[in-house]
Amino acid sequence: MPQKSSIPRSLRRRSTDAEKRVWHFLRNRQLGGWKFRRQVWIDRYIVDFVCLDAKLVVELDGSQHAENVGSDLLRSGILERNGFRVVRYRNSDVLSNTSEVLDDIIAHLELRKCCARQASLVSG
Known part of the structure; x- marks a missing residue:
């Protein structure tokens, strides 16, 4: 059985064009x-990309x-349930509309930052 760290390393070596x-x-x-x-x-899954500070997971999906x-x-x-927000993009959208995908990721990051700030104000 492969070590837990070897699987992500292998996936990084075999990245798709969109990734x-x-x-x-x-x-x-x-x-x-x-x-x-x-x-x-994260938990039992390997995610494509994660921003731990914003607890944002970005997944790229192929045709499968x-x-x-x-x-x-x-x-x-x-x-x-582990506190992450998951956003998904199709590989074809990444390759044909990269700037729109990146703008959407930024919007989700800013939303997460705003929500975290509001939560700290309510609890503090």
């Missing part, structure tokens, strides 16, 4: 200063995900 494109913009805090990691274990809607919903539900 490579998104990672080009997410790495090194290039997207609004937010730090992202890729191919990370049209057949796996139920398992994607279950996966998203488990991640959300």
